Amino acid sequence: MKTRTEYTRQLDDLSEQVARLGVLVVADVRASALAADGDEGAGEGLAASRKDMGRLREAIESTCMSAMLLQQPVAGDLRLVTGSFRLVSDLVRIDEMSRDIAVVAAEMPHKAMRSLGGVIPQMADEVATMVEKATNAFLSSDTDEAASVFSADDAVDDLYDEAESTVVRLIKSGDVKARACPELLMVAKYYERMGDHAQRIADWAVFRDTGEHGGAGID
Amino acid sequence: MDTIDEEAAAKVAVDHLDLWYGDFQALKDISLTMPEGKVTAMIGPSGCGKSTLLRTLNRMCDLAEAVRHEGSVTVDGTDVFGVDPNELRLKVGMVFQHPNPFPMSIKDNVCYGPRRHAEVSHADLDELTETSLRRAGLWDEVKDDLSHDALGLSGGQQQRLCIARAIAMGPEVLLMDEPTSALDPISTGMVEELMRELSRDHTVIVVTHNMQQATRVSDKCAFFLLGELVEAGPTPELFAHPKDKRTEDYLTGRFG
Numbered sequence: 028m029k030t031r032t033e034y035t036r037q038l039d040d041l042s043e044q045v046a047r048l049g050v051l052v053v054a055d056v057r058a059s060a061l062a063a064d065g066d067e068g069a070g071e072g073l074a075a076s077r078k079d080m081g082r083l084r085e086a087i088e089s090t091c092m093s094a095m096l097l098q099q100p101v102a103g104d105l106r107l108v109t110g111s112f113r114l115v116s117d118l119v120r121i122d123e124m125s126r127d128i129a130v131v132a133a134e135m136p137h138k139a140m141r142s143l144g145g146v147i148p149q150m151a152d153e154v155a156t157m158v159e160k161a162t163n164a165f166l167s168s169d170t171d172e173a174a175s176v177f178s179a180d181d182a183v184d185d186l187y188d189e190a191e192s193t194v195v196r197l198i199k200s201g202d203v204k205a206r207a208c209p210e211l212l213m214v215a216k217y218y219e220r221m222g223d224h225a226q227r228i229a230d231w232a233v234f235r236d237t238g239e240h241g242g243a244g245i246d
Numbered sequence: 247m248d249t250i251d252e253e254a255a256a257k258v259a260v261d262h263l264d265l266w267y268g269d270f271q272a273l274k275d276i277s278l279t280m281p282e283g284k285v286t287a288m289i290g291p292s293g294c295g296k297s298t299l300l301r302t303l304n305r306m307c308d309l310a311e312a313v314r315h316e317g318s319v320t321v322d323g324t325d326v327f328g329v330d331p332n333e334l335r336l337k338v339g340m341v342f343q344h345p346n347p348f349p350m351s352i353k354d355n356v357c358y359g360p361r362r363h364a365e366v367s368h369a370d371l372d373e374l375t376e377t378s379l380r381r382a383g384l385w386d387e388v389k390d391d392l393s394h395d396a397l398g399l400s401g402g403q404q405q406r407l408c409i410a411r412a413i414a415m416g417p418e419v420l421l422m423d424e425p426t427s428a429l430d431p432i433s434t435g436m437v438e439e440l441m442r443e444l445s446r447d448h449t450v451i452v453v454t455h456n457m458q459q460a461t462r463v464s465d466k467c468a469f470f471l472l473g474e475l476v477e478a479g480p481t482p483e484l485f486a487h488p489k490d491k492r493t494e495d496y497l498t499g500r501f502g
Contacts, residue, residue, distance in 0.1 A: 028383040030435035033442055034462070096485055097461040 034098045038107060041090045042166055045111050048083050049162030051076065052118045053155045055125040056221065060151030062129035063140045063214055070129040080122050087115045103168075106238060110231040114165060117224040117231075121158060124217045131210050139207045140214065142197060146190045150218035153183050157225035164232035173236075176229035183222035190215035257282035257449040258303060258419060263317035265298060265307065272298045274473045276317070280419075280466070285441055285450040287464035287481070289457055291496070294470040296453045300421050303451065304338040305331040321419060336363065339417035343424040345404030347396035347411075352379075352388050355396045355407055359415040374414055382410035383440055402433020409440060413448070420444060422452040426459065438463050457497060461485055469493045 055076060061069035091112040094100055100108050132140060140147050157179050164172035194212045198205050234240040256279035265273040273295045280286040288296040301307045305326060308315050319326045326334050347355050356375045360366050366374070375392065379385040384406040388394065396407055405425060412420060422441070426434040441450050441463045454460050460467050461481060468478035469488075477484060477493045488494040 028386070028436055028439065030432075030439045031462075032439060092486075093482060097482060099458050099461070 031098075034094070034100075037090060037094055037098065038100075038104060041087065041094065041107065041111055044083065044087045044090060045115070046162065046166055048080075048087065048115065048118050049158065049166075051080060051083070052122045052125075053159045053162075055080075055122050056151055056155040056158060059125035059128040060148045063132040063147050063151075065132070065137055065140075067133075070133055073126045073129045076122075077126065080119060084115055084119050087111060103235070106235045110165060110235045114162075114228045114231040117227045118158070118162070121154075121221045121224050124221055128214050128217050131214055135207055135210050140211065143190050143193050143211055143215070146186050146193065147214060147218070150183060150186045150190075150215065153179060153186065154218050154221045154225060157183070157222060158228065161225045161228035161232060164229055165235055168232065168236040170233050170236050173229040173232040176225055180222045180226050183219055187215050187219040254281035254284065256280065257322065258451065259318075259320045259323075260299070260303075261318045261320070263299070263302070263315065263319060265295075265302060265313065265315040268312045272473050273302070273315075276475045278468055278475055278478055280449055280451050282449050283445060283447075284465040285445045285452060285463050286466045286468065287460035288451070288453045288468045288470060289455070289460050289496075290470035290476075292455075293472075295473040296468075296470045297423055299470070300423055300451060300453045303419070303421055304335050304340055306340070336415055337417055338419040338421060339412035339415060341405070341408050341412050341420065341422045341425050344428050345401055345408050347399070347404050347407050349395075349397055351393045352396050352399070352407060353392040355411050356414050358411060363415070378410040378414040379407075381413055381440075381444070382406045383436055383443075384410055400433070402429050402436060405429060405433065405437060406440065409437070409444075413444065418448060420448045420450050422450065424453055424455060427455065434459075457485075469496060471496070 055073055058069040058073050062073060091108050094104075094108050157176050160172050160179075161176045163169070164176065191212060194208050194215075197211075198208050230241050258280040260276050260278045263273055263276040264271065276295075276299060278299075288300065290296050298307055302315070303319060303321075303326065307313055308327065309331065315327075321334070321338060326338075348358060350358075353371075353375050356378050357366075357371050360371065360374060376385060376389075379388060384403060387403060388399070388407075396404065399407060405428075409420075409425075425441075426437045429437065438459060441452060444450055445465075452460075452463065464481045466478065467481040467484045469476045469484070469490075469492075471492055477488060477490045479489075484493065485497060488497060494500075
């Protein structure tokens with residue numbers, strides 16, 4: 028006969044909740060790029076998702092607390108529960124930054140973001156893929172997929188450097204109003220920070236599989 | 247976190263119960279309800295009165311010489327002290343700490359109660375045997391030889407047989423007195439699973455020394471100390487936020 032079916036169901040629920048949060052965060056990162064390009068609907072959608080995100084975070088934390096308090100998980104189960112408890116903060120932080128990008132973009136001159144060329148959509152795409160892979164790596168204990176997230180962060184860092192150089196050039200040339208340049212750099216910095224958080228999620232994936240935590244993405 | 251509805255109907259209600267063994271007061275003014283269709287766990291150190299209370303629920307204490315009590319215990323609103331103990335025990339079954347199968351076959355163990363309390367046909371007994379053993383999670387292991395001597399089963403199988411024997415009578419309340427303390431971890435896991443499963447149709451009340459077991463299986467938990475009920479509430483709340491320092495000290499293992 029099977030044993031601990033309720034506990035098993037609780038762990039399955041936890042994985043499902045983390046997967047759902049990952050999907051929502053990836054969608055919000057992609058929406059932030061549209062909002063940065065002036066899509067008002069994308070910005071409104073991001074603002075509206077805040078409460079759902081908060082509820083899902085609370086549900087995940089509650090499931091983790093309940094499992095630790097009542098079920099005494101050990102070994103791989105303990106790493107799933109503690110890892111989920113930690114990575115949910117990174118996922119939610121990424122989501123908050125997506126929302127911040129939409130707010131910053133709404134206050135900037137129309138299409139100002141395009142003065143950085145295609146860097147912002149590229150960064151958003153890279154980061155969204157990183158978050159997707161990192162979450163999947165955690166859920167499947169796949170250290171190879173986690174490793175691909177670490178290497179992808181180099182590309183995001185390169186894009187940030189490119190954005191920074193462009194902003195400096197724009198200020199010098201006076202092509203756009205100098206007032207908008209700090210915001211352009213801020214948005215690029217948000218994506219660069221999101222990449223760091225995605226690395227931290229990938230680190231929790233390695234932790235789940237091996238028990239070792241490397242501290243990637245932590246300043 | 248999962249919680250139970252504190253307003254869930256009380257299947258068993260203990261109201262201001264005091265019980266003395268001679269001059270020694272084992273239970274002191276206990277008031278506690280056990281919700282229907284849930285698992286209630288009673289925890290506390292040895293001698294705290296939890297087993298006495300459990301045994302009082304189907305009158306295994308108060309009939310002994312030199313035992314006296316005050317207060318009431320009701321099952322579905324009926325005072326258990328006012329009904330015939332044999333009649334009460336049809337409704338309130340018991341599983342003990344050590345497996346105690348009768349020295350007879352597996353099937354005869356399961357059918358022991360029904361044969362004595364009702365006119366049951368052979369076909370019905372066959373069905374009852376299968377149903378009870380299935381619900382106790384033992385059927386697949388013993389179905390090929392139901393005439394096998396029950397004493398030849400392993401400890402974990404014997405305990406599940408005792409559970410099957412208890413539920414064959416269709417009790418509404420199932421009392422379990424440290425039902426896994428004599429079992430290995432695998433058998434313990436099976437019996438814990440059964441407690442959860444059985445609580446769908448029965449009100450389960452379990453005494454356990456294992457606090458982790460209480461968290462795993464129970465919906466409501468009560469902590470006893472020196473014959474007093476210190477605190478009771480939904481299990482997640484009791485373990486996360488005990489209101490009484492004595493409860494917290496016991497749960498965290500701090501004494502002195």
